[in-house]
Amino acid sequence: MALKRLSQLKPVAVLMAFLIAWWVLPVVLKRWVKTGFYEFQAPIFYLESQAEDLQSYWTLRGQSKREMIAAGRDLARENARQSVQLQEARNLAREVERLESILDLPSRPDYHYEVARVAQRDLSAWWQQITIRKGANYNIPVGAAVVYRGGVVGRVREVHAYTSTVELVSSSGFRMAATVLGEDRPVTYQGLINPPFSNPLGEVLNVPADIKHTGGQPLLLVSSPLGGIFPAGLTIGEIVSLAPGSDGFFQRGSVRLNPDLGSLREVAVVIPLYEEEEARTDGD
Amino acid sequence: MEINLRWWILALCNLLLFWLQGMVGDATGALGLTLSVNALYVIMPAVCLSQGWGLVLMFLAGLSVDAGLPIGFGFHAVMFAVALTVLHAYQRSLQKAGLGQLIALTIGLNIIFQLVEAVLLAGPLSSYGEYWLRIGSDLVASTLATGLVGWWFLSLEHWLLTITGQEMAEPENV
Structure with a gap:
């Protein structure tokens, strides 16, 4: 009878043996196993992303010559416009350098932009992240800012051999220093949630009490260089509401983020030049 | 060591x-x-495999899910292992169950998994209404998807086991 009862407990004993074996496994070994599992599955979505590119290529091949000529003409116009803007930007940079040398100011941080394709998106209720097709092979540093034409995308959370994981600005664990456009006082931005069938949301904290909506226009929230990661002035989102915080001194409000965040195809990793030099020195 | 073909198929x-x-x-x-x-x-590992092999498979599946996520490595592995052990206790009954019953069981288990995740991973988000709205919509969409995908996936597993000459039950359990 007692033996029968004991045999009934065997499945639980086996489960406990597995769980205890897992819990006592050293952290270093777990990290190694995690990296192994990730690198094993990375080629799956890497190839999937490459196949998507190939699909786009064959779709474009099917377009008529007339459409391609029209697209080429539009691109040529855009190139001409961008060339003029580039010239202006170079002149402004030279002017900034000249003023910095006259006023003996410390030089502004310089960045290198590494453009990368998005391989996979994982946008759940608890985390929002994307995987990009560049990793340690392109010296992508952990913690680097990631941007796109619409503004801030997020921050590099993990770097693997050929891919990197980027935590999106809408992810609930994401925090960064920001400013309201036209203001120089810093505020805190944090990601919140991605509700169904609507724009992702964020939250802004520590907003000075005198900042208010004027004429029902939403306030634009932009990145601040205070965090040392993001270049200044990149769009984060629009502050749609502000309410007094619990301390009575500051306000908090909700931020509407760009819906494009969920369908990005290409992003740029912002690598500070000093980090790139350090990585190159380590490599040597 | 004998190759467990049933394990490899699953x-x-x-x-x-x-x-x-x-x-x-x-x-x-x-x-x-x-x-x-x-x-x-x-579901199928709980129906077809011995507990030891089933747990090995659950750890592999769970760790694969966890590898790219910002959560404790092993979260899903432990969740799957516990579910497998509970289901394994009813293995003989499950081996006699039809496809419809297995799909109903899958839907029920999936809802439990999602609720466990919703509670354990919520953190400070639990105080926001939008969070529970998102969880609710995910739950409804996933339940529908589990019904549709489950019908195909469980049939595929069953078909692969059949064409490779594998019984639903491990030989020692027959």
């Missing part, structure tokens, strides 16, 4: 499911929806 099926789930998640993420069909990793 492992490959789980790998296929993992790939498909990633691809679907990539497409539905922009809509603010997550389709989770994690219960499908557990």
Whole structure:
């Protein structure tokens, strides 16, 4: 009878043996196993992303010559416009350098932009992240800012051999220093949630009490260089509401983020030049 | 050591499911929806494998899910292992169950998995109404997806076991 009862407990004993074996496994070994599992599955979505590119290529091949000529003409116009803007930007940079040398100011941080394709998106209720097709092979540093034409995308959370994981600005664990456009006082931005069938949301904290909506226009929230990661002035989102915080001194409000965040195809990793030099020195 | 063909078939099926789930998640993420069909990793191994082999497969599936996520490594592995052990206790009954009954069980288990995740991973988000709205919509979409995908996936696993001459039950359990 007692033996029968004991045999009934065997499945639980086996489960406990597995769980205890897992819990006592050293952290270093777990990290190694995690990296192994990730690198094993990375080629799956890497190839999937490459196949998507190939699909786009064959779709474009099917377009008529007339459409391609029209697209080429539009691109040529855009190139001409961008060339003029580039010239202006170079002149402004030279002017900034000249003023910095006259006023003996410390030089502004310089960045290198590494453009990368998005391989996979994982946008759940608890985390929002994307995987990009560049990793340690392109010296992508952990913690680097990631941007796109619409503004801030997020921050590099993990770097693997050929891919990197980027935590999106809408992810609930994401925090960064920001400013309201036209203001120089810093505020805190944090990601919140991605509700169904609507724009992702964020939250802004520590907003000075005198900042208010004027004429029902939403306030634009932009990145601040205070965090040392993001270049200044990149769009984060629009502050749609502000309410007094619990301390009575500051306000908090909700931020509407760009819906494009969920369908990005290409992003740029912002690598500070000093980090790139350090990585190159380590490599040597 | 004898090769457990049944284990390899179910492992490959789980790998296929993992790939498909990633691809679907990539497409539905922009809509603010997550389709989770994690219960499908557990059902057939609980029905067909011995507990030891089943736990090995659950750890592999769970660790694969956890590897790219910002959560404790092993979270899903432990969840799947516990579910497998509970289901394994009813293995003889499950081996006699029809496809419809297995799908109903999968849907039930999937709802439990999602509720466990919703509670354990919520953190400070639990105080926001939008969070529970998102969880609710994910739950409804995933339940529908589990019904549809489950019918195909469980049939595929059963068909692969049949054409390779594998019985539903491990020889020692027959």
